[in-house]
Amino acid sequence: MAEVSTIAVVGAGAWGTALAQAAARAGRKVLLWGRDPDLIATIEREWENPRYLPGVRLEPAVRPLANVSGLAAADALLLAVPAQTLRLVCTLLPAAPAPLVICAKGFERATGGRLSAVAAEVCPGRPVAVLSGPNFAREVAEGLPGATTLACADADLGRALAEALGGMSFRVYWTEDVIGVEVGGAVKNVLAIAAGMVMGRGLGENARAALITRGLAELARLGEALGARRETMTGLSGLGDLVLTATSPTSRNASFGMAIGRGADPQALAAAPGALVEGVATAGAVVRLAARHGTEVPICEAVDAILEHRIGIDDALAALMSRPIRPEAADPAPAAPRSDAGAGSRDRSP
Numbered sequence: 001m002a003e004v005s006t007i008a009v010v011g012a013g014a015w016g017t018a019l020a021q022a023a024a025r026a027g028r029k030v031l032l033w034g035r036d037p038d039l040i041a042t043i044e045r046e047w048e049n050p051r052y053l054p055g056v057r058l059e060p061a062v063r064p065l066a067n068v069s070g071l072a073a074a075d076a077l078l079l080a081v082p083a084q085t086l087r088l089v090c091t092l093l094p095a096a097p098a099p100l101v102i103c104a105k106g107f108e109r110a111t112g113g114r115l116s117a118v119a120a121e122v123c124p125g126r127p128v129a130v131l132s133g134p135n136f137a138r139e140v141a142e143g144l145p146g147a148t149t150l151a152c153a154d155a156d157l158g159r160a161l162a163e164a165l166g167g168m169s170f171r172v173y174w175t176e177d178v179i180g181v182e183v184g185g186a187v188k189n190v191l192a193i194a195a196g197m198v199m200g201r202g203l204g205e206n207a208r209a210a211l212i213t214r215g216l217a218e219l220a221r222l223g224e225a226l227g228a229r230r231e232t233m234t235g236l237s238g239l240g241d242l243v244l245t246a247t248s249p250t251s252r253n254a255s256f257g258m259a260i261g262r263g264a265d266p267q268a269l270a271a272a273p274g275a276l277v278e279g280v281a282t283a284g285a286v287v288r289l290a291a292r293h294g295t296e297v298p299i300c301e302a303v304d305a306i307l308e309h310r311i312g313i314d315d316a317l318a319a320l321m322s323r324p325i326r327p328e329a330a331d332p333a334p335a336a337p338r339s340d341a342g343a344g345s346r347d348r349s350p
Contacts, residue, residue: 021056043064099127103131107286132184
């Protein structure tokens with residue numbers, strides 16, 4: 001592909017603003033677009049995003065953009081919007097050949113589809129890549145060191161995008177395993193809610209370590225059933241992201257789980273103004289996807305049941321602890337993946 005000199009970030013939340021900072025530090029011209037014109041005007045006036053990243057000055061190369069048509073000037077678009085709004089946002093994008101890089105984590109709740117499949121459906125013919133890893137927005141925005149993974153079925157395009165976005169403080173690795181990177185980013189949010197429940201319930205560090213380890217096994221089983229590579233599950237977008245979000249109260253998903261562990265009502269929490277916990281919308285989709293592919297995900301099932309008020313935390317824990325004892329490496333083999341529309345298959349295409 002041609003040189004990536006201008007990058008547009010679609011979504012002016014914390015993560016979108018952080019990615020704009022990273023792209024600017026990598027030497028790119030950056031367009032930062034958001035659906036709220038008042039927020040864009042504020043960012044342009046104050047040269048920071050006071051709603052989502054107060055106190056972080058924008059890099060000089062970032063240009064706030066209010067008119068969505070201006071996105072047509074970009075060589076690549078980073079879609080940093082909530083997973084459940086991705087379909088709608090894709091319908092707003094101007095027609096252009098520039099590749100789309102999905103920077104959200106989750107499955108579409110209504111269809112169970114991977115987000116790359118959603119983007120490919122709405123914007124046919126445009127290359128689609130996925131960016132996911134162990135990254136807190138504020139740290140990336142402030143230029144603290146970190147790393148992430150960019151997945152693209154077209155290896156040359158993936159490498160070009162990774163090199164365009166990566167810099168001294170934000171290292172971007174690339175892979176062709178789109179499915180693996182998407183599964184890691186989606187499932188780890190559900191597991192982080194579970195880890196938060198363990199912390200909030202005061203069940204101890206041993207329990208949290210066991211949950212993270214067995215959760216990784218669930219993530220790997222589902223990924224392999226969909227056609228992902230196991231090594232991706234133990235990389236930045238799998239194990240790396242799981243460790244970050246399941247061990248830090250800074251994580252929205254972990255802090256959400258902590259509140260539930262202390263007795264808060266999950267549905268009331270999720271309905272609170274400003275709440276955006278991607279694992280809540282993803283939990284049911286993960287369970288349904290696993291069922292379609294004959295894959296066991298008992299921790300994710302427990303989280304979904306708790307969120308839907310079908311079971312309490314103590315009963316869910318008792319059910320998990322009473323599962324049959326077996327050799328650690330004797331996880332059930334994943335069933336052969338089915339070609340469900342939007343749910344992933346063994347080909348590595350989005």
